[in-house]
Amino acid sequence: MDIINERACTMDVHKDSITVCTVTSEGKEIQTFSIKPVFLLQLIDWIKKHGCTHVALESTGIFWKEFHKRHAAQIAKSGMEIVY
Numbered sequence: 001m002d003i004i005n006e007r008a009c010t011m012d013v014h015k016d017s018i019t020v021c022t023v024t025s026e027g028k029e030i031q032t033f034s035i036k037p038v039f040l041l042q043l044i045d046w047i048k049k050h051g052c053t054h055v056a057l058e059s060t061g062i063f064w065k066e067f068h069k070r071h072a073a074q075i076a077k078s079g080m081e082i083v084y
Contacts, residue, residue, distance in 0.1 A: 009052035013064040018043060022050040035063075040071055044078045052080065059084045 008023040013035070020043065021030045029050070033043045047055060055075065057064055072082055 005054060007051045007053075008056070009047050009050065009054065010056045010058065012058045013061075013067045015063055018067070020047065022047065022052055024050060035067070037070065040074060044075060044080070047080065048078065054081050054083055057082050057084055 006025060010021050012019045016035055018033045018035055019030065020033065021028055031046055033039045033046075057068065068082070075082055
């Protein structure tokens with residue numbers, strides 16, 4: 001199978017936090033951020049530091065919808081694409 005993206009990033013949005021995992025050839029790293037908007041730039045910087053351009057957003061439950069509605073545009077402006 002061909003490798004399509006060498007750096008993967010996933011986000012799992014909970015009521016009070018977002019758990020983000022990046023997977024690269026060097027291994028994986030997991031970080032948890034507050035759901036509060038003030039922490040969004042830290043989340044974006046952390047993902048960009050790992051070289052991810054696509055973010056898989058887990059779309060189960062209800063919490064991802066509000067996160068997407070409020071922050072998808074800012075994530076896109078930072079050069080990343082959200083996939084579901």
